[in-house]
Amino acid sequence: MKLKNIKIKNFKSLKNIDINLEYLTLITGVNSSGKSSLIQALLLLKENTSILNLISQGYKQFEEIGINTNLNSGKYAILGYKKYLLTYDSTDDNINFELSNDDNTFNIVIQSKENFDMKLSNGNSKLLDIFDDNIFCYLNTDRASPANDYPLSKDNIDKNFIGLKGEYTAHYLAERKHEILPIKQLKHPDSITEQLLENTSHWLGEISSSVSISATPYPEIQRVFLAYQYIFGENTTAGFSPLNVGFGLTYVLPVIVAILKAKPGDFVIIENPESHLHPKGQSKIAELCAIAAHHGVQMIVETHSDHFLNGLRVATKNKIINPKESQIYYFDIEKDSLNTLAHPVNIDEKGKIDNWPIGFFDEWDNQLDKLLW
Numbered sequence: 001m002k003l004k005n006i007k008i009k010n011f012k013s014l015k016n017i018d019i020n021l022e023y024l025t026l027i028t029g030v031n032s033s034g035k036s037s038l039i040q041a042l043l044l045l046k047e048n049t050s051i052l053n054l055i056s057q058g059y060k061q062f063e064e065i066g067i068n069t070n071l072n073s074g075k076y077a078i079l080g081y082k083k084y085l086l087t088y089d090s091t092d093d094n095i096n097f098e099l100s101n102d103d104n105t106f107n108i109v110i111q112s113k114e115n116f117d118m119k120l121s122n123g124n125s126k127l128l129d130i131f132d133d134n135i136f137c138y139l140n141t142d143r144a145s146p147a148n149d150y151p152l153s154k155d156n157i158d159k160n161f162i163g164l165k166g167e168y169t170a171h172y173l174a175e176r177k178h179e180i181l182p183i184k185q186l187k188h189p190d191s192i193t194e195q196l197l198e199n200t201s202h203w204l205g206e207i208s209s210s211v212s213i214s215a216t217p218y219p220e221i222q223r224v225f226l227a228y229q230y231i232f233g234e235n236t237t238a239g240f241s242p243l244n245v246g247f248g249l250t251y252v253l254p255v256i257v258a259i260l261k262a263k264p265g266d267f268v269i270i271e272n273p274e275s276h277l278h279p280k281g282q283s284k285i286a287e288l289c290a291i292a293a294h295h296g297v298q299m300i301v302e303t304h305s306d307h308f309l310n311g312l313r314v315a316t317k318n319k320i321i322n323p324k325e326s327q328i329y330y331f332d333i334e335k336d337s338l339n340t341l342a343h344p345v346n347i348d349e350k351g352k353i354d355n356w357p358i359g360f361f362d363e364w365d366n367q368l369d370k371l372l373w
Contacts, residue, residue: 029331166254264296286311
């Protein structure tokens with residue numbers, strides 16, 4: 001099920017925004033402009049999904065339901081002090097979220113003045129399905145760094161969960177390396193099979209040429225060891241620890257696996273997939289996202305990368321993704337109120353952009369003008 005729209009009122013700097021979501025929604029903009037707040041709003045709903053499902057169980061439609069939500073601790077959403085969550089100049093004590101698709105609308109009100117009670121009104125619990133553990137995947141910008149070994153967690157792997165930081169990615173690869181990609185079009189052109197591990201290696205090869213990866217579990221110590229090898233013709237190097245190869249390889253690994261393991265109907269949120277990657281690698285990750293989105297994975301990607309943007313533009317021109325399947329929003333701050341402004345930006349079938357808001361990936365031109373004149 002595709003989520004088509006989210007409206008948010010009075011949440012941090014998001015005083016009143018209305019975001020149309022496509023299969024690939026790109027969120028970009030200046031620092032501290034509300035991009036992460038949009039994602040946090042979705043994570044807050046994910047955090048409380050199990051409670052909401054229990055309450056609404058057996059009710060296809062419901063008028064109003066109230067619960068108490070913890071905003072300062074949790075697996076997905078740690079939002080800090082409640083006094084900072086309400087838009088500072090708001091005259092309303094309620095925070096409002098509204099999710100909708102073609103058929104249903106789901107409205108959540110957080111009554112912030114007292115105990116942050118959450119109320120659901122005029123809702124259809126079917127919209128909660130996108131937050132199911134087998135559908136929802138979130139990778140934050142602070143991902144697992146290179147290390148000698150990584151944690152082993154059968155419970156999380158059984159739930160299809162690789163960790164908020166991708167910390168269980170190594171174990172996921174070790175356990176499911178022979179699994180066939182749910183979306184066959186994500187198969188890398190150089191891959192012989194449609195198996196997860198082989199295709200992970202080939203997509204990593206777009207970041208560092210000729211690399212191959214292996215993951216070996218050691219249940220007796222509850223750890224998993226990653227190793228990178230380089231294959232040159234008939235020759236293969238010894239396995240290198242993540243500590244002895246480029247930082248970007250391990251940092252992007254959860255991003256690649258999160259996309260390759262996704263199936264049509266999944267909902268994937270990734271922050272800064274471009275981190276620590278060279279320009280070509282950033283563009284290739286955009287291409288991978290475009291393929292997944294075109295085949296039914298709904299994605300929200302927060303990025304500061306013009307290479308990621310241009311990778312999406314090229315993917316659109318090459319008909320990897322339909323222009324109607326992507327949407328870009330440039331976030332800025334209104335100077336007088338400090339509230340978020342969300343400017344929609346569209347890519348046409350030739351990969352061109354119809355309008356360029358001031359500040360939207362224009363720094364190259366700004367600096368070039370200074371060099372020329």
